[in-house]
Amino acid sequence: xxxxxxxxxxxxxxxxxxxxxxxxxxxxxxxxxxxxxxxxxxxxxxxxxxxxxxxxxxxxxxxxxxxxxxxxxxxxxxxxxxxxxxxxxxxxxxxxxxxxxxxxxxxxxxxxxxxxxxxxxxxxxxxxxxxxxxxxxxxxxxxxxxxxxxxxxxxxxxxxxxxxxxxxxxxxxxxxxxxxxxxxxxxxxxxxxxxxxxxxxxxxxxxxxxxxxxxxxxxxxxxxxxxxxxxxxxxxxxxxxxxxxxxxxxxxxxxxxxxx
Amino acid sequence: xxxxxxxxxxxxxxxxxxxxxxxxxxxxxxxxxxxxxxxxxxxxxxxxxxxxxxxxxxxxxxxxxxxxxxxxxxxxxxxxxxxxxxxxxxxxxxxxxxxxxxxxxxxxxxxxxxxxxxxxxxxxxxxxxxxxxxxxxxxxxxxxxxxxxxxxxxxxxxxxxxxxxxxxxxxxxxxxxxxxxxxxxxxxxxxxxxxxxxxxxxxxxxxxxxxxxxxxxxxxxxxxxxxxxxxxxxxxxxxxxxxxxxxxxxxxxxxxxxxxxxxxxxxxxxxxxxxxxxxxxx
Numbered sequence: 001x002x003x004x005x006x007x008x009x010x011x012x013x014x015x016x017x018x019x020x021x022x023x024x025x026x027x028x029x030x031x032x033x034x035x036x037x038x039x040x041x042x043x044x045x046x047x048x049x050x051x052x053x054x055x056x057x058x059x060x061x062x063x064x065x066x067x068x069x070x071x072x073x074x075x076x077x078x079x080x081x082x083x084x085x086x087x088x089x090x091x092x093x094x095x096x097x098x099x100x101x102x103x104x105x106x107x108x109x110x111x112x113x114x115x116x117x118x119x120x121x122x123x124x125x126x127x128x129x130x131x132x133x134x135x136x137x138x139x140x141x142x143x144x145x146x147x148x149x150x151x152x153x154x155x156x157x158x159x160x161x162x163x164x165x166x167x168x169x170x171x172x173x174x175x176x177x178x179x180x181x182x183x184x185x186x187x188x189x190x191x192x193x194x195x196x197x198x199x200x201x202x203x204x205x206x207x208x209x210x211x212x213x214x215x216x217x218x219x220x221x222x223x224x225x226x227x228x229x230x231x232x233x234x235x236x237x238x239x240x241x242x243x244x245x246x247x248x249x250x251x252x253x254x255x256x257x258x259x260x
Numbered sequence: 261x262x263x264x265x266x267x268x269x270x271x272x273x274x275x276x277x278x279x280x281x282x283x284x285x286x287x288x289x290x291x292x293x294x295x296x297x298x299x300x301x302x303x304x305x306x307x308x309x310x311x312x313x314x315x316x317x318x319x320x321x322x323x324x325x326x327x328x329x330x331x332x333x334x335x336x337x338x339x340x341x342x343x344x345x346x347x348x349x350x351x352x353x354x355x356x357x358x359x360x361x362x363x364x365x366x367x368x369x370x371x372x373x374x375x376x377x378x379x380x381x382x383x384x385x386x387x388x389x390x391x392x393x394x395x396x397x398x399x400x401x402x403x404x405x406x407x408x409x410x411x412x413x414x415x416x417x418x419x420x421x422x423x424x425x426x427x428x429x430x431x432x433x434x435x436x437x438x439x440x441x442x443x444x445x446x447x448x449x450x451x452x453x454x455x456x457x458x459x460x461x462x463x464x465x466x467x468x469x470x471x472x473x474x475x476x477x478x479x480x481x482x483x484x485x486x487x488x489x490x491x492x493x494x495x496x497x498x499x500x501x502x503x504x505x506x507x508x509x510x511x512x513x514x515x516x517x518x519x520x521x522x523x524x525x526x527x528x529x530x531x532x533x534x535x536x537x538x539x540x541x542x
Contacts, residue, residue: 035386035388120371123367123369123372124365124366124367124369125369125370125371125372127326127331127365127369128363128365128369128370128371129371130329130331130355130358131329131331131358131361131363131365132358132382132383132386132431133355133356133358133359133383133386134355134382134386135351135352135355
C-alpha cells in the first residue's frame, strides 16, 4: 500500500470537507430551482420514513424501558422513585429520542443511499442521466435530503412517544408505579425549550444523514469495492457527525434558550 | 478469426456536407494525474457522417465521446459540438445541448430501478408537458425500430446483453437526436447479435442521416458499416456492389499514444503505408 505524507493527507481531508460543503449548498440551492421532483420526494419519504418505522419503534421502546429500569435503582435510594416518568420524559425528548433515532436511520439509510448512488456511478447510470439532460443533483440528491429531513422529524416524535410507553411498561409492571402518575409527571416536566431542542435536532441530523450518504455515493470510485467502501464510510461519517453536532447544538441551544 | 478484407476499389473520398461540422476537436489534451491520455487531438465530424474510432485499450476512445458530450472537460484545447463551443460551457447550458445528442454507453447504463418503457421514455418524461399517450406512442415506435416492442413492461435485469444494448439505442433515439455517440455498442456480444446492432446503426445512419461517432474494437463491424447500406424496401442491410463503397458516409480515426495517427476514409486506410496501422488492420 502506498504511504501518503501527512501534508497530503491533511490537504485531502480539507479538500473533501470543501467538496462536501459545496455539495450541501448545491442540494439546498436546487430547492429554489425548477424542476422540483415532488414524486421522487414522496417515494423517498416512503423508503426513509415508512421503511425505518419498525427499527425506530423498537429502538424507542427498549431505550425508554431500559432508561426506567436503570434510573429506578438510583431514584429509589433517594426515595424519589415516582420521578421515573420525569427522567424518562426529559431524557427521551431532549436527547435520546433524536440521537438514537438519527443513528438508526443513518445506519439504514445513509449507507443505503451511498450504495445506491455509488452503484449508479460505477455502472455509468449517473453519466447516462446527465447525457439525457437531467441533473442528478436535482433528481437524486435533493429529493433524498428533503425526504429525510421531513421524515426524521416525525420519526423522532414517534420514537419519543414509544420511549415513554416503554418507560411506562417497566414502571407499571416491574416498579409497581401508578400509570396516571407516571404520565402526569412525564408530561408536566416538559417545557417549551425541551420540545424545541428535541425537534430541531432531527432536522439537522436528517440533513446530515442524507447529504453524507449521497456525498459518499456520488463520489464512489473503483467498481464494486469502491461502492462497499463508500457505504461503510457514509455510515461511519454520518454517525460520528451526528454525535459531534449533537454536542455543539445542545450547547448552543442551552445558551440561546436560557435553559434552566 | 480471419481479418476483414479491405475493398480497394473506392474511387473517391467522402465529401463533407456544406453545413458546419457536427463535432470539432481542436488540439484537445487531457490527463489523469501523470497519465496523458489525449495529446493535442484535432479532428472534425461532418454532418451526416459516421466516424469509427479505433485504438488499443486505454487510448482515450471513450474519453473522446465523454468530452463530446461535455461529461468531462478537457485540460486544454477547444471542442465545438453542433455549432456550440462546449469547452467552458456551464452544466445547466450543456443540458439543453444534450437534448440534441444521444449516447449509447459501453455497458448500456440502463436505469435498473425503471422498466424498459420508463428507461426509453426517460427523456420525454423529464420534459414535463408531453402527454402520457404521446409518450406511449413514441416509446412503442422507437422500440419497434429496434424490434423490441414486446419488452415494454420488462425490467432491464430480465433482458439479455444484446437486448439491453438495443434498448439503450432506443433510449438514445427517442428524441431524434442530431448526433449519436456509440461507445463499443457490440462489445462482449456474439456475432449474430453484433450484426443486429450494426444493422440498427446503419439503419439510423442511412434512414435518418444522423451524424455519429462510433467507438469499437471490432474492425469487422466498422468495415461492414462502410460496405453496406440500409435498404428501406427490403428492411435490412445490404452489401453494396464494388465501386459504390465511397457513397457511404463513413470514415475512420485511429488513436495511438494519445495522438491521432490516421483520420480518413476507407480508401485512404486501405492504402496507408504506416506499419502500425497496417498491422492493426491486418
